[in-house]
Amino acid sequence: MSEFDVVVLGGGPAGANAALAAASAGLNVALFDENRSAGGQVYRAPIHPTAVGHSADQRTGDALRRDLAASSVTTFFAHPVWAVTGDYRVDAIGPNGPVHCTARALIVASGTTERVVPFEGWTTPGVIGLAAATILLKSQGMLPGRSTLVAGCGPLLAAVAAKTIEGGGKVEAIVDLAGTADWARALPTMLARPDLLRQGLNWWNTIRRAGTPRYARHTLIGVKPVDDRLAVTLARCDAAGRPVGGERKTILADCVAVGHGLTPSTDVTRLLRAKHRYSRAAGGWIAVADQDGRTSRPRLYVAGDGAGIAGAAAAAAYGTLAGLACAFDLGASCVSRLQRRIEPARDEQRRAARFGHAMANLMALRPGHVDSISPDTIVCRCEDVTRAEIDAAVNAGARDVNQLKAWTRCGMGPCQGRTCGDVVGELLMRRTGVTREAVGCFSARTPLRPVTVEALTGSFTYDEIPIPTAAPL
Incomplete structure (x- = not known):
């Protein structure tokens, strides 16, 4: 078993910069990520670099x-972490089998999970997340479909639509939960990062030149297969995300890319019993932490969007802060040099976060959006639990999400509630009339990711199993 000063979970901008900062202070650092290389969702490396445009x-x-390659950081890519214990032992599965290591401190930079508020037909083949669409476009150099309808909320709408158009695909329409006024209110804050604002405007110019229609303040209410295409029905909605009366519109597309924002990934910090709080603006449940990422648990740090949605630029600075704080707390010798780096990193994180928070507000779960989920719509797609089954459990007395989980199996599937947890909590809150803090969040369990017994044990025959000699009678 390997021993390190610090283990960093996540190789996105937060995790990679945390690892680099800690290593620059002389610490022995390991970084784990389930992807093949660093970069996370935003800076994902293409599978074939020559097949994808060299974007910013x-x-x-x-x-x-x-x-990272030039640093002293020991990297474990393609290594999903399936267990973390209270003494900061980390267990992962890699291409060559299990890997185990221990650390004096742990930095969690596990990013986010995409939220999709269920609607009729959201589990139909051809309906994918906006995040999945970006992986296809950025990593694989592939279009989501011959023609794509892009729906949901937030900046990924424009990013996916523009990159699809640039890749030679057709975007049938953009269906945006937000209204034009919502974007206008965010504009003054976005001026804090003119580079990112300029990137967004370039996306919208690409969309405008292609003649792609945008349906502001609209939501999806159903998707049905028609021959080899998808018939997508949309409706106007109010500011809370509820469909309102009026004409419904149906659009045909080959693919529907939909996403209703992001939720922080907190399974590791919940497993380690750090304090958490609920913040709708930050994306959901987040670990309570100071400005440098220190949580309520000693030597446990968080960084990046997993600590609250603020965007990739802010995540990078937050990662640097967490790495420096960790080095400081572990007694690195270069204290004065660390202190000189902290304030500039804090300034950069605050400046970038202003832009990120404006985008997070556009992606926040709208209080009435879940009201439109019909009784027979699946909410937990791992266990096929419907809205009606959730309502029945509430009627029978379920008052928190873990009680609901025990009664319905909602959240017990391979994703362990990462996909459905935020929506389930909102449904429960609205049915019981209590707060999101009162209904709670799913308890984190090991294994954090699905893992086969074979991956842990390797291949063997029964003849190879050592059998101890029987004790004498």
Whole structure:
């Protein structure tokens, strides 16, 4: 078993920069990520670099990967972490089998999970998340479909639509929960990062030149297969996300890419019993932490969007802060040099976070959006639990999400509630009339990711199993 000063979970901009900062202070650092290389969702490396345009995101990701390769950080890519214990032992599965290590401190930079508020037909083949669409476009150099309808809320709408158009695909329409006034209110805050604002405007210019219609303040209410295409029905909605009366519109597409924002990934910090709080603006449940990422548990740190949605630029600075704080707390010798780096990193994180928080507000779960989920619509797609089954459990007396989980199996599937947890909590809150804090969040369990017994034990025959000699009678 390997021993390190610090283990960092997550190789996105937060995790990679946390690892680099801690290593620069002389600490022995390991970084784990389930992807094949660093970069996370935003700076994801293409599978075939020559097949994908050399965008600004790719250049930033390439620089990050070069910095990691040149550093002393020990990297474990393609290693999903399935267990973390209270003494900061980390267990992962890699291409060559199990890996175990221990650390004096742990930095969790596990990113986010995409939220999709269920609607009729959301589990139909051809309906994918906006995040999945970006993986296809950025990593694989593939279009989501011959024609795509993009729906949901937040900046990924424009990003996916523009990159699809640039890749030669057709975007049938953009269906945006937000209204034009919502975007206008966010504009003054977005001026804090003119570079990111300019990128967004370039996306919308690409969309405008292609003649793609945008349906502001609209929501999806159903998707049905028609021959080899998808018939997508949309309706106007109010500011809370509820469909309102009026004409319904149906659009045909080959693919529907939909996403209703992001939720922080907190399974590790919940497993380690750090304090958490609920923040709708930050994306959901987040670990309580100070400005440098220190949680309520000693030597446990959080960084990036997993600590609250603020965007990739803020995540990078937050990662640097967490790495420096960890080095400071573990007694690194270069204290004065660490202190000189902390304030500039804090300034950068605050500046970038202003833009990120404006985008997070556009992606926040709208209080009435779940009201439109019909009784027979599946909410937990791992266990096929419907809205009607959830309502029945509430009627029978379920008052928190873990009680609901025990009665319905909602959240017990391979994703362990990462996909449905935020929506389930909102449904329960609205049915019981209590707060999100009162209904709670799913308890984290090991294994954190699905893992086969074979992956843990390897291949063997029964003849190879050592059998101890029987004790004498």
